Amino acid sequence: MNTPISSAIVPGPVRNWLENLSKGNLGSINVLAGESETFDVMDPGTASPLTSLPVSSEEVVGTAVRNARRAFEGGSWRNESPDQRERVLLKLADLVERDFQFLSVVEALDTGKPLEEAKFDIEEVATVLRYYAGWSNKVSGQTIATPFELSAMTIKGPVGVCAAITPWNYPLPILMYKLAPALAFGNSFVAKPSELAPLSAIYFAQLCEEAGVPEGVVNIVLGAGATGSALASNPDLDKIAFTGSSRTGQAIMTAAAKNTTKVTLELGGKSPQVVFASSNLAKSVEGVARGIWTNAGQVCVAGSRLIVEKSIKTEFLNELERFTNSYFVGHSLDSRSTMGPIISMAQQEKIRGVLDGAVSDGAELHEYGRVSDVAGFFQRPTVIDGLSSSHSTHQEEIFGPVITVSTFESEAEAIELANSTRYGLAAGIWTGQAGQGHRVAKSITSGTVWINTYGTFHPTLPFGGTKSSGFGRELGESAIDAYTELKTVVEDISE
Numbered sequence: 209m210n211t212p213i214s215s216a217i218v219p220g221p222v223r224n225w226l227e228n229l230s231k232g233n234l235g236s237i238n239v240l241a242g243e244s245e246t247f248d249v250m251d252p253g254t255a256s257p258l259t260s261l262p263v264s265s266e267e268v269v270g271t272a273v274r275n276a277r278r279a280f281e282g283g284s285w286r287n288e289s290p291d292q293r294e295r296v297l298l299k300l301a302d303l304v305e306r307d308f309q310f311l312s313v314v315e316a317l318d319t320g321k322p323l324e325e326a327k328f329d330i331e332e333v334a335t336v337l338r339y340y341a342g343w344s345n346k347v348s349g350q351t352i353a354t355p356f357e358l359s360a361m362t363i364k365g366p367v368g369v370c371a372a373i374t375p376w377n378y379p380l381p382i383l384m385y386k387l388a389p390a391l392a393f394g395n396s397f398v399a400k401p402s403e404l405a406p407l408s409a410i411y412f413a414q415l416c417e418e419a420g421v422p423e424g425v426v427n428i429v430l431g432a433g434a435t436g437s438a439l440a441s442n443p444d445l446d447k448i449a450f451t452g453s454s455r456t457g458q459a460i461m462t463a464a465a466k467n468t469t470k471v472t473l474e475l476g477g478k479s480p481q482v483v484f485a486s487s488n489l490a491k492s493v494e495g496v497a498r499g500i501w502t503n504a505g506q507v508c509v510a511g512s513r514l515i516v517e518k519s520i521k522t523e524f525l526n527e528l529e530r531f532t533n534s535y536f537v538g539h540s541l542d543s544r545s546t547m548g549p550i551i552s553m554a555q556q557e558k559i560r561g562v563l564d565g566a567v568s569d570g571a572e573l574h575e576y577g578r579v580s581d582v583a584g585f586f587q588r589p590t591v592i593d594g595l596s597s598s599h600s601t602h603q604e605e606i607f608g609p610v611i612t613v614s615t616f617e618s619e620a621e622a623i624e625l626a627n628s629t630r631y632g633l634a635a636g637i638w639t640g641q642a643g644q645g646h647r648v649a650k651s652i653t654s655g656t657v658w659i660n661t662y663g664t665f666h667p668t669l670p671f672g673g674t675k676s677s678g679f680g681r682e683l684g685e686s687a688i689d690a691y692t693e694l695k696t697v698v699e700d701i702s703e
């Protein structure tokens with residue numbers, strides 16, 4: 209029998225805000241609501257609704273894009289001095305910190321992740337805002353030597369109206385990877401957060417108003433695939449940045465192609481964790497465990513394929529079991545929880561289906577840790593052993609706390625296994641041998657390689673994928689190219 213979790217554990221201000229949302233008070237002119245249809249936003253840790261929200265129809269999406277276009281052409285933001293844009297972004301970061309507790313609870317309830325993980329995410333949001341605030345007035349072009357009597361230079365201006373379609377696993381950080389550089393360089397913006405976790409984006413829209421982002425520059429639309437599709441197909445966008453599944457990424461790319469809209473896509477992954485026998489076992493076990501169990505494995509860079517040197521396989525798996533048995537899978541606001549639920553019942557059922565299929569194909573399944581008896585969509589950390597590296601569990605993204613195991617006997621074999629999927633987002637290498645990490649990193653096809661660490665993000669570090677994991681880079685200096693347009697200006701200086 210499941211124990212119901214009381215809504216009383218939700219702090220009063222958050223409860224009031226959620227109630228207001230369900231009455232249609234979205235709190236900011238930056239959020240463009242629809243009129244009739246609504247959708248429920250669930251707490252995946254209780255399998256019950258937190259609130260309900262209006263769906264933004266195609267017409268509303270059109271209004272959002274027009275608002276953004278009007279604001280862009282009107283110049284209230286793009287022609288604002290870069291110093292002032294910096295000030296506004298810094299203010300936004302301050303407001304995120306002022307409302308840190310509130311935002312962390314909202315993000316935890318909406319995604320199901322333990323509150324401590326949500327706090328880490330909200331801290332990251334403020335860090336990303338400050339990082340791009342600093343770039344606002346530091347981007348410039350080049351002067352170019354030509355063989356003619358010409359003065360030639362490049363300048364960098366905003367791209368225009370940028371759209372973001374974002375997922376539910378890191379709702380506000382992933383939105384910020386796009387919104388912070390877009391604002392820093394003078395773009396206007398339309399965002400559609402995931403229908404599974406849209407709450408922090410709605411709250412953030414309010415902070416944008418308070419920080420002094422001019423009207424029409426930031427617009428939020430709500431809803432699921434149909435709203436996203438209406439946005440991706442809008443002919444008046446200059447750019448779409450998407451993070452989500454490879455399947456949806458392809459649909460967005462197809463829609464964008466019809467209007468020649470630029471896209472950057474950060475898609476799925478099936479990232480390898482290559483562990484050499486020379487590695488520090490305690491460190492590699494913890495790194496591999498955190499690399500897959502964090503956010504219940506619902507992470508695009510989840511290190512979901514353990515590729516371990518054969519001589520240490522048994523010892524490594526024993527240590528992984530010992531480490532993982534300390535996990536408690538439960539509600540986001542239950543202080544015992546070190547892992548939250550799966551985001552939805554559909555996704556939980558999909559994962560169970562994959563695990564059942566693996567067993568019927570001969571896998572040994574090991575499920576570790578303890579699980580809460582409340583009615584959430586829980587899945588314990590799971591190791592799949594005994595299947596070949598060509599099996600679908602090694603090839604397809606599962607998006608849950610599930611890791612496959614394969615072994616190697618030489619460095620070349622490890623590299624071959626690491627590269628043996630269609631994805632190329634991230635990889636981990638655990639080694640105690642000098643030079644080996646960088647040598648292997650050069651041979652792994654992926655956007656990021658972590659050596660003796662895993663899942664380390666910072667606004668200074670460019671992030672993105674290759675192969676079926678997408679293209680384009682976010683964060684770091686790379687985002688300057690993603691959110692500015694290079695213009696060449698040439699003047700005849702002959703008499």
Ligand code: ADP
Pocket residue numbers: 373374375376400401402403431432433434435436437438440451452453454455456457459460
């Ligand atoms: P996930 O499986 O991680 O939820 P999706 O790719 O389905 O990933 O969703 C990521 C984002 O894309 C969400 O905001 C979702 O609403 C949106 N989305 C889903 N289908 C479409 C579509 N056909 N066109 C545009 N956006 C979509």
